Every structure is written in structure tokens, then in C-alpha cells.
Amino acid sequence: MTHPTPPDLLTLHAVRTLGYASTARVAGRTGLPVATAEEHLLDAQAFGQVSWTGYHGDGGWSLTEAGKAHEEKLLAAELDATGARALVEAVHHDFLPLNETVSATCTAWQLAELEMTDDPPTLTEILAALSGPARRLEGLEQRLTSVLPRFAGYHERFAGALERAEHDLHWVTGTDRDSCHRVWFELHEDLAATLGLGH
Incomplete structure (x- = not known):
């Protein structure tokens, strides 16, 4: 419910x-x-x-x-009041390894854009690395919204940014739009705030 x-x-x-x-x-x-x-x-x-x-x-x-x-x-x-704590904690546990992947991938892309790495990844490699977390995010969101509908929309926004990034690389880490990095950061903050966790 x-x-x-x-x-x-x-x-x-x-x-x-x-x-x-x-x-x-x-x-x-x-x-x-x-x-x-x-x-x-x-x-x-x-x-x-x-x-x-x-x-x-x-x-x-x-x-x-x-x-x-x-x-x-x-x-x-x-x-x-909703009895959702255990569910959100379980989702957060499953989210953490995905967060490591997304964070490392976005950092690698930012370093590549700044020409601060000797072996920069290609955009194709970056998008491939983010596609796994994008697929997993759909299931995590479904679990969360089964109790707290305010978690809706993260998967659609992340997947949309990933698709746009195929034609415009700024959708990977851009701060002026709902980029992959920005959407994922908001979800991280959402889960942490909900559970009262510090960063």
C-alpha cells in the first residue's frame, strides 16, 4: 500500500x-x-x-x-508511520554497489573532459558502464514506490539522460540539465536523507 x-x-x-x-x-x-x-x-x-x-x-x-x-x-x-524503513534500508543496500559504479564512471568522464587522464574512456565505454545501473534502477524504484510514491521518476530521468548522451555528451555529467550524474546524485541524497544518513 x-x-x-x-x-x-x-x-x-x-x-x-x-x-x-x-x-x-x-x-x-x-x-x-x-x-x-x-x-x-x-x-x-x-x-x-x-x-x-x-x-x-x-x-x-x-x-x-x-x-x-x-x-x-x-x-x-x-x-x-508507513513501516517502510526496512524496505528503504534494503534498497539502499542494493543501491550502494551501483553508486560506486556510477560515481567512478562519471569521475572518469569528468577527468577525460578536463584532459586529466592518460587513458581516457570513450563515450561508448561510459554509456555501456552506465547502462547496467540504469537497468537495475528500474527495479529499485519499483520497490520504493510500492510504499513511497515520492521516489517515482528517477529511472525515467536517468534512462532519458543516458539516451540523450548518445548524441550530446553533456548529458553524462552536465550541471545545467538532468544529466545522468545529477539525477543519480539526487537519488543518493534522497535515500540518505530518508534514512537519516550522513555523507
């Missing part, structure tokens, strides 16, 4: 996993209307849980230390 996450927690959690994001991006991540996401963000700001930083007419939200502590308390309560 699935257990929808309350919108106020969804909003805080989106800011946590995204790291720094506009209101529109938070809304997109939560599936909430922009006006609803903004309302929850402003409420969280009033409680000192998020802060807004603007740059030349643009800007984004980030989680404060108080917000992080509050969010982790809510996430722990959600796991206890």
Missing part, C-alpha cells in the same frame, strides 16, 4: 535533494502547482527552514540547518 507524502514535506525534501533550486523547479520535482509549492516554501522560510538567495534577478531556495533537522525528523516519522 502506497503512502503519499504530505506536500509540506515534499517541498522541503525537494529543496534538500535539489540542493539549490527555483520555485518552478521545486514545483516540478514535487508535482505540485507552482503557486502551491511557493506557498509551502514561504511558510518554510517563515520558520527559518529554507532561505532564498537572489542573483541579478534570478535565485533559488536552499535548506537551512534548522530545515534539514526538521525535514529529517519528518522523514523518520514517515518511515515509522
Whole structure:
């Protein structure tokens, strides 16, 4: 049985996993209307849980230390209320070896782009290395969403980035888009935050 996450927690959690994001991006991540996401963000700001930083007419939200502590308390309560802790812990255990592969592969590609390696991998080799974790991610997501639907979307986003990378190498580790590296990092943060784990 699935257990929808309350919108106020969804909003805080989106800011946590995204790291720094506009209101529109938070809304997109939560599936909430922009006006609803903004309302929850402003409420969280009033409680000192998020802060807004603007740059030349643009800007984004980030989680404060108080917000992080509050969010982790809510996430722990959600796991206890839904009985999902054991399942999420098991998925995290299965995720870790895949994380090592993805992290090593993305690092190898970043070093190749910076011409900091004598034996750079080819894009074909990089995509092949990421294809295994992409396939495994589908099953991990299905297990997670069987209880917590807020984990939906990671596999589709990662697989989509991997497919686009065949024609545009920036989809491997680009920071200006939902690249393979960025999506995987968000999932890592999502699992760690949900379980109250430090990095």
C-alpha cells in the first residue's frame, strides 16, 4: 500500500535533494502547482527552514540547518508511520554497489573532459558502464514506490539522460540539465536523507 507524502514535506525534501533550486523547479520535482509549492516554501522560510538567495534577478531556495533537522525528523516519522524503513534500508543496500559504479564512471568522464587522464574512456565505454545501473534502477524504484510514491521518476530521468548522451555528451555529467550524474546524485541524497544518513 502506497503512502503519499504530505506536500509540506515534499517541498522541503525537494529543496534538500535539489540542493539549490527555483520555485518552478521545486514545483516540478514535487508535482505540485507552482503557486502551491511557493506557498509551502514561504511558510518554510517563515520558520527559518529554507532561505532564498537572489542573483541579478534570478535565485533559488536552499535548506537551512534548522530545515534539514526538521525535514529529517519528518522523514523518520514517515518511515515509522508507513513501516517502510526496512524496505528503504534494503534498497539502499542494493543501491550502494551501483553508486560506486556510477560515481567512478562519471569521475572518469569528468577527468577525460578536463584532459586529466592518460587513458581516457570513450563515450561508448561510459554509456555501456552506465547502462547496467540504469537497468537495475528500474527495479529499485519499483520497490520504493510500492510504499513511497515520492521516489517515482528517477529511472525515467536517468534512462532519458543516458539516451540523450548518445548524441550530446553533456548529458553524462552536465550541471545545467538532468544529466545522468545529477539525477543519480539526487537519488543518493534522497535515500540518505530518508534514512537519516550522513555523507
